[in-house]
Structures are given as structure tokens and as C-alpha cells.
Amino acid sequence: MKPLEALAERAGIELDFVDARGETQRATREAQHALLKAIGLKAEDDAEATALLQSLDHDAWRRALEPVVVSHANNGPVKVELTLPQEQGQLDWRVTLEEGGEIKGCAVFSKLKLLERKEIGTQSFERREFVLGERLPTGYHSLEVQPSGAATTLIVSPGRCWLPPELAGGQRIWGVTAQLYLLRSAGNWGIGDYGDLRRLVQMMGERGADVIGLNPLHAMFLDDPEHASPYSPASRLLLNDLNIDVASLPELRYSDKAQQLVGSEDFQQKLQACRSAVLVDYTTVADLKQQVLRLLFRTFQAGYDAGRQHSFEAFRCASGDVLERSCLFQALRQHFSDQGHSRADWHSWPVEYQDPASEAVARFAMDEQDLVNFRVWLQWLADEQLGAAAAGGSHMAVGLYRDLAVGADPTGAETWASQKAIIADAQIGAPPDIYNPSGQDWGLPPFNPAALREEAYRSFIDLVRANMRHAGGLRIDHVMALQHAYCVPKGRSPAEGAYLRYPLEDLVGILALESQRNQCLVVGEDLGTVPEGFRERMAAANILSYRVLMFEKDDEGFIPPASYPALSLAVAGNHDLPTLHGWWEARDLALKARLNLFPTPEDASRIREERESDHKQMAVALQREGLLAEGEEIDVESLIRKAHTFLARTQALIAMAQIDDLTDEADPVNVPTTSDEHPNWRRRLSLSLEKLAVHPRLKEVANSFVEERGKVAANLAGC
Known part of the structure; x- marks a missing residue:
């Protein structure tokens, strides 16, 4: 093995990997060199690589204990x-x-x-x-x-993640997934909020659901609200305070100024425009909420309710440095944004503020304490309201099922506060595959595996704990990153990346420990290129596999419900995929064609042919289950109902309906590999929660889930 390859291997860079087509690919010398440099191991030639290898080896032998x-x-x-x-x-x-x-x-x-x-x-x-x-x-x-x-x-x-007693005892449960910000209701301000979540939990709980799945609730950028992807957040350690239900805050009753502002003609006109909009107007929603919240913070500070102040201080004390440092970042970002810095990227701040531990940052925290306190207060409100929603589902086997994004935006609080834990000059992505022939670059810096070990995995532990809070379930986005992550050196194309290894056994062990402590089950989103043996290792740790109906196929077509693994969560689709309506009418393919997302006309033709084949195979699968008579035509309405009955019959411990299918949305939430080309993360639901509650489609699908899930559990118990 050449010295550079040996150094890359020592650093955890995988020299070879098997792609989605089953073909072995090798990391180029350029990719190895670029990733080594990003990690901090710069070797221009074989002599430097050899010297670095020897230095690393000697350092390891002079260290008495691993960290x-x-x-x-x-x-x-x-x-x-x-x-x-x-x-x-x-x-x-x-x-x-x-x-x-x-x-x-x-x-x-x-x-x-x-x-x-x-x-x-x-x-x-x-x-x-x-x-x-x-x-x-x-x-x-x-x-x-x-x-x-x-x-x-x-x-x-403990080695294995927690499972609710109901699931461990053989029950099969169901629930609904929702992108919180897309919910409509009579009272929200143009974006779904924690109050809507509380109502959704109650509505679905009354119909027999045991789990409510959510998008990542991570903190976003209030000074740049159109940066809307919940999978590219400012911090995964904090909550999105744009989802605060302002109208329900007790402070509003005691603030004459806030009441006058909300009641003003101009405010109400903007509010009604946001409520009626087809797309979330993040800029206006953020402006309206922040205007009122700043007034309510003054009311809170006046001390009208000693009990609430005590609760706030208790939350702040329990949250510790993770909360304080992140909120300090938000205050700094607002400060530099007000001074005209472009989007307040912390890399462009004066150098003395780029270090969280600097004297300049400490002085700012003292001088601008009120600004920092406001940010902490917002986090308390968000946590309080999320906790109230979770409490409404306390009778459910799982309750809230949160989502942990694979990374955070490089300009956000998380990367500023934990600079040593990440690789700043690389981004997580995916190699070219069948569905994305050009590969993907998600623009999210990965954890540095060596740095994680040096800090005894503190950043990973904090991350898991923060996202298991108020949750009975946690979905790990792109869970293969526990074993390896495809890293693209900054400035290069996705095809020029390579996989970086992570300490799988250590991370799974920590995940199991936190899962048991928080009584929070874990689901691993294992779509895409899955390493050999990975799913078996996840199953051994009680981590549920994530099975999407439209991907669960073999050589004969869609697999029958009985073939789904028990230790899994089954869904019809997710935020990156077309809705059932869009899939059946191939609207997603037409959209990709308009956006020029097919690399070649041949790729477009091939994928359209595959979709037509999938439609035929879906009809066969439904016929096999007795859900479709031979020769019976399928329309969108019947597909939605029958596909959910099919899902309900799977052996998966959990089966989920996507709320977008219950409201019959035709367009997707997100089109992968696009940003400005398409209004991602903005398409609101066409039905409000109030209208959905009385819609016959919801009643039929819910009844089907309750009946079929019960039959599956009974049949398995009788085996």
C-alpha cells in the first residue's frame, strides 16, 4: 500500500466502497489528499505521508489510555x-x-x-x-x-435501545407523520406551531394512533427566515422558536402594547395574508412573531408571574452551557447582522468573536445580557409548548417521534460552538446513485471522528439528549453515518468524495444508553447505499429499520406485507419523496424534467419506464392482498386508502401515514438537489386541522389502521 493510501486508511478514509449499483468504486488520490488535508493531516508527497504515519504511531504509543x-x-x-x-x-x-x-x-x-x-x-x-x-x-x-x-x-x-412495553409485548401500532411548519389551523399565524402539534396529538390519539412523527424541530435562522430547510439548521441542540404559539402565551393577557399591536389593522392584514397563503411566508411570519415576542418578553421581565419566572430559571439552570453558548451565538449573529455583515456568517465576524471562549465574546455576553436573555426565554417557551404537546400524548405507546438531521449549517450556532468537533472543509453528501446520478452535496460539515473520541463523544451525547427530550421516539436521519459518512471536500463535486469511517460500536452504545435513560425508541433512516451487515447490526441494537413502501421491492415486484421485518417502521413516503398522489400521476417526474434534473434524456426515459412498471406492480401487490379486484381501475383516492391498508398489514412494529397523503397533496415538500429552483419546505397543507378532523378519508384510514394492526398482532401472537 502506498504511503498516502496508508495514511488515508489510518485516518479512517475508506479507499473502496460498493455503490448503489453493486459496483466497487475507489476513492481517487485527489479525494484522499483533500480529505486528509480537511482532517488536518496535510501530506504533499509520499515522504510527508510516511513521516505523518510515524508521528501518529509514536503518539499513540506514548499515550497511556485512550480518551x-x-x-x-x-x-x-x-x-x-x-x-x-x-x-x-x-x-x-x-x-x-x-x-x-x-x-x-x-x-x-x-x-x-x-x-x-x-x-x-x-x-x-x-x-x-x-x-x-x-x-x-x-x-x-x-x-x-x-x-x-x-x-x-x-x-x-446496555447494548440495546429501549422499546415501549407494548411493542416488546407484541403489539403493532400506527401513527401519522407531519411537517409541523406546513400545518394549517384556524388560529396559527401562517406556520404550524406547537399549539397545532398539541391539537394534532389529541386528534390522532382519539382515533387510536400511538405515535406522531415530526420533521426536525431544530433551531433555524430568525434573521434569515427564508433559509427554511429543517435539515440544514442553525443548531440541532435548540428548538425552532418560529414554531412558538404566540397567541396562547399567558404574557399576552398582561401586555396592552402587544394586544394593541396584534389588533392593529396593518398587523391583521398581514396576519390574514399569511394564514391564507399557499406557501409559508417565512419572512412575514418571523417579523410578526418577533415584534410581539419582544413586547411579551418585557412583560415577562416585569415579574407579573413569579411562578413562570421560577420555571424559566429552573429550565435555564438545567440546560447549562449548551443552551447559553447557543443563545449567545444568536445574540452575536443578530448584532453583526444589524451591523451589515452579509447574513452574519460567523466566519466573517471580527476574528476575536469567532472563538466562543475569547475575552471579546465574554464581554459581549455581559454587555448584551438582555439580548442573550431574550434568546434563552424563547427557547424556554418553545420547550414548554413542546412539552405540553408531548404530555397530551402521554397515553400513547410512543407519543412524539422526533427527527435528528444528519448535520447543521456551517454558518450556524452548532458549528461555532463546537468547532473542534467538525471538519469545516468537507461536507456530507451521497455518491452518485440510481436516483441521483450526479450524487449529492448537502452542504453540512461532518463530525470529526478523531475529535469526537478526544472529547469522549460529548458533542454526540449532547445532540442525542437534546433530541430525545419530550419524545418517545427518535428518527436518525441517514443513520449509516454511525458507521461512515460520504464526505465531499469543499470545492469539489460529489463524485470526488470518499467515505469516512466512524466508531460504529461506540456510537451505537451511547445511543442505546441514552435511549434507555430517556425511554425513547430509535429508528434509523437506512435508505440509499447501505453497507453489508449494517442493518443486521442495527437490529441487534433494537434500532428500527425505516422501510418506505415504494422502495420495498424484489425481482417479483412490491414485497407482501408479511415480508416486512418486524423491527421496522413502515411508511408510504417522506419529505424527499413524492406524495402518493404525485407518485401515481408521476407529477414528480414532470417536475424534475421542468427543473432539468435528469442528467440525460436517456435517464429521464428510463425512470419514466420504471415508474410505469411500478404502477403495474403496485396493482398486482394490492390484488394479491385482496384490496383490488382484477381489472379494477385505481384512481388517486382509492390508492391512498388501499396503500394505507397495505401498510397497516405489514409486520413492522410501527406503520405510519403521512399527513400529506391524508390531505391529498399532489406536490412534494422538497425536491432533492434543488434550492432556489423550487419552493421547498413551503407548500402548506390544503386542509386545516379542523377540516381534516371531519374528513371521511381520515376516518376510513384511521379505522383501517386500527383494525389491520390489531389483526397483525393477533396473528403473530397465535403463531
């Missing part, structure tokens, strides 16, 4: 690799447990199991296996070894 050790409780006592000079004698060790207490002991280094020996200069090092004498409880502990002074974090995982 973190993740162990599964079911695998027995924790084993730690300890590297010390050969002459090391007796060792004293101490484990400090997360919940308090200590475990102490001693060992003779030369009597530990020898793993490897290395000579560096005149010194000889040995790597030996140190086994703790007793099992540790699950959790986050620390180990110290003297006299070397070495220390590491010990993370003991």
Missing part, C-alpha cells in the same frame, strides 16, 4: 488497553462512578495480558489489557491510573 472506552454491559467486565513503559511496576487505579461512589484496586503491570510491544528510540513500550474486576453499572464513569496519572472516560452501555 474514552465504550463497553457493553452484556459483554462482561470492562476491558481497557493500557500502554506504559516496559519497566512500569505496580499500578493503583480508581473508578469514579457517575452516580457517586468509587471502586479502587491495584495491579502489577507486567502481570497483565500482553497485547503488543514497541521500541521507540531507546525506550520500550508495552500495551497490555487491564480488566476491571467487577461489572460496572451502565452510565458515564471515569478511570484514573497512578502513578502515570492517566485518565479516561468509561461509558458502559
Whole structure:
């Protein structure tokens, strides 16, 4: 192996991968070089690569303990690799447990199991296996070894994610997924809000649903509201405060100024325009809400309700540095935006403000405390309202099922606050495949796997915890990133990228630990190019597979419901796919043609032929289930009803209806690989929640789910 390839392999860059067509692709030398440079390993030639390899090797041997050790409780006592000079004698060790207490002991280094020996200069090092004498409880502990002074974090995982007792006992449940911001209601301000979510939970719970799936609720950019993709957020650690239900806030009753503003003719005209619009008018909605919220914050500060102030302070104290630093960023961004900086990208700020730990940032936090407090207050309101919606589904087996995006926008709070944890000069994407022949670049910087280990996975832990809050389920977008992520060097095309490996076992272990602690099941969105054996590893950890009806095919067509894996969540479609209406009428293909998204006319013809074949195969699948008589014509209405009955019959633990199909939307929420070319993330639902509640389609689909899900559970119990 050439030195550059050896260095790339050492850094976790996969030299080869199997694409969606089953063909082996090799990362180019240019891609290897660019990704190594992005990681911080610059090697212009083989000599520099060789020198770097030797330096990395020596550094590893001079380190007594790795920064973190993740162990599964079911695998027995924790084993730690300890590297010390050969002459090391007796060792004293101490484990400090997360919940308090200590475990102490001693060992003779030369009597530990020898793993490897290395000579560096005149010194000889040995790597030996140190086994703790007793099992540790699950959790986050620390180990110290003297006299070397070495220390590491010990993370003991239960190994498997949590499942609700109902699902563990064999029940099959159903629910509805929704893009919150697209919901219509009589009272919202032109964008779906947490109050709408509370009403949706109640409405679907009354019809027997056990889960409500949501888009990512991550914080967006209030100073740039048209940056609307929930999958390119400012921070995945905070909530989107644009979804706050302003009209329901108690402060509104005590603010004469806010009431006068809302009641004014100009405000009401803008509000009614937002409510009646076909597309979400993010700019106007954000302006209206922020005007009122700033007035309500003054009312809150006046101290009219001591109980609410106490709740706010308790939330702030419990949230800690993650909340404070993120809200400080938002205040800084607003400050520099007001000064005319283009979209306030933090990379363009004065250099002293680009470092969150700088004295300049600390001074700003003191000088602009009120601005920071306002941002924290908004987060408290959002958390309070999301919690109220979740409480409304407390009788459900799962309740709210949140979505975790694969990355955050490079100009946002998350990348500013955790600069060492990411690779700034690369972006996550996807290699060319059948559905996207040009590949994809999502513009999201990936985690740096080496940096994650150095910080004992703190950024990943914070991320998981933040998104399991108020949730009984969490969908991990592009879950294959737990094993590897396709990284595109900045300035290059997706075809010039390569996969970067991640510590799968460690990340799955942490995910299982947080899942059990938060009683939150985990679903892995495993669409696209899935590595061999990956789904089996996810199943072993109780992570549900994500199965989309239109993709579940074999050589004979759409697979029958009985062939769906039990440990899965079955859906008809999602935000990146056409609705059932659009799929049946091939409206998505016509839209792609108008947007010139087919690389060649031949690709367009091939995909249209595949769609026609899919339509025929869908008819066969429905006939096989007795849902369609031979020769019976399918229209959109019958497809929506019959497809959901088909989904309800699957063995999947959870089956979900997309609310866009219940309201019979023809156009997609998002067209992948487009931004300004199409109004993504804006198409509102054509029916309000009030009208949907009495629509016969909802009643029929809900009744079908309740009946068919019960039959599946009963049949499986009788086997």
C-alpha cells in the first residue's frame, strides 16, 4: 500500500466502497489528499505521508489510555488497553462512578495480558489489557491510573435501545407523520406551531394512533427566515422558536402594547395574508412573531408571574452551557447582522468573536445580557409548548417521534460552538446513485471522528439528549453515518468524495444508553447505499429499520406485507419523496424534467419506464392482498386508502401515514438537489386541522389502521 493510501486508511478514509449499483468504486488520490488535508493531516508527497504515519504511531504509543472506552454491559467486565513503559511496576487505579461512589484496586503491570510491544528510540513500550474486576453499572464513569496519572472516560452501555412495553409485548401500532411548519389551523399565524402539534396529538390519539412523527424541530435562522430547510439548521441542540404559539402565551393577557399591536389593522392584514397563503411566508411570519415576542418578553421581565419566572430559571439552570453558548451565538449573529455583515456568517465576524471562549465574546455576553436573555426565554417557551404537546400524548405507546438531521449549517450556532468537533472543509453528501446520478452535496460539515473520541463523544451525547427530550421516539436521519459518512471536500463535486469511517460500536452504545435513560425508541433512516451487515447490526441494537413502501421491492415486484421485518417502521413516503398522489400521476417526474434534473434524456426515459412498471406492480401487490379486484381501475383516492391498508398489514412494529397523503397533496415538500429552483419546505397543507378532523378519508384510514394492526398482532401472537 502506498504511503498516502496508508495514511488515508489510518485516518479512517475508506479507499473502496460498493455503490448503489453493486459496483466497487475507489476513492481517487485527489479525494484522499483533500480529505486528509480537511482532517488536518496535510501530506504533499509520499515522504510527508510516511513521516505523518510515524508521528501518529509514536503518539499513540506514548499515550497511556485512550480518551474514552465504550463497553457493553452484556459483554462482561470492562476491558481497557493500557500502554506504559516496559519497566512500569505496580499500578493503583480508581473508578469514579457517575452516580457517586468509587471502586479502587491495584495491579502489577507486567502481570497483565500482553497485547503488543514497541521500541521507540531507546525506550520500550508495552500495551497490555487491564480488566476491571467487577461489572460496572451502565452510565458515564471515569478511570484514573497512578502513578502515570492517566485518565479516561468509561461509558458502559446496555447494548440495546429501549422499546415501549407494548411493542416488546407484541403489539403493532400506527401513527401519522407531519411537517409541523406546513400545518394549517384556524388560529396559527401562517406556520404550524406547537399549539397545532398539541391539537394534532389529541386528534390522532382519539382515533387510536400511538405515535406522531415530526420533521426536525431544530433551531433555524430568525434573521434569515427564508433559509427554511429543517435539515440544514442553525443548531440541532435548540428548538425552532418560529414554531412558538404566540397567541396562547399567558404574557399576552398582561401586555396592552402587544394586544394593541396584534389588533392593529396593518398587523391583521398581514396576519390574514399569511394564514391564507399557499406557501409559508417565512419572512412575514418571523417579523410578526418577533415584534410581539419582544413586547411579551418585557412583560415577562416585569415579574407579573413569579411562578413562570421560577420555571424559566429552573429550565435555564438545567440546560447549562449548551443552551447559553447557543443563545449567545444568536445574540452575536443578530448584532453583526444589524451591523451589515452579509447574513452574519460567523466566519466573517471580527476574528476575536469567532472563538466562543475569547475575552471579546465574554464581554459581549455581559454587555448584551438582555439580548442573550431574550434568546434563552424563547427557547424556554418553545420547550414548554413542546412539552405540553408531548404530555397530551402521554397515553400513547410512543407519543412524539422526533427527527435528528444528519448535520447543521456551517454558518450556524452548532458549528461555532463546537468547532473542534467538525471538519469545516468537507461536507456530507451521497455518491452518485440510481436516483441521483450526479450524487449529492448537502452542504453540512461532518463530525470529526478523531475529535469526537478526544472529547469522549460529548458533542454526540449532547445532540442525542437534546433530541430525545419530550419524545418517545427518535428518527436518525441517514443513520449509516454511525458507521461512515460520504464526505465531499469543499470545492469539489460529489463524485470526488470518499467515505469516512466512524466508531460504529461506540456510537451505537451511547445511543442505546441514552435511549434507555430517556425511554425513547430509535429508528434509523437506512435508505440509499447501505453497507453489508449494517442493518443486521442495527437490529441487534433494537434500532428500527425505516422501510418506505415504494422502495420495498424484489425481482417479483412490491414485497407482501408479511415480508416486512418486524423491527421496522413502515411508511408510504417522506419529505424527499413524492406524495402518493404525485407518485401515481408521476407529477414528480414532470417536475424534475421542468427543473432539468435528469442528467440525460436517456435517464429521464428510463425512470419514466420504471415508474410505469411500478404502477403495474403496485396493482398486482394490492390484488394479491385482496384490496383490488382484477381489472379494477385505481384512481388517486382509492390508492391512498388501499396503500394505507397495505401498510397497516405489514409486520413492522410501527406503520405510519403521512399527513400529506391524508390531505391529498399532489406536490412534494422538497425536491432533492434543488434550492432556489423550487419552493421547498413551503407548500402548506390544503386542509386545516379542523377540516381534516371531519374528513371521511381520515376516518376510513384511521379505522383501517386500527383494525389491520390489531389483526397483525393477533396473528403473530397465535403463531
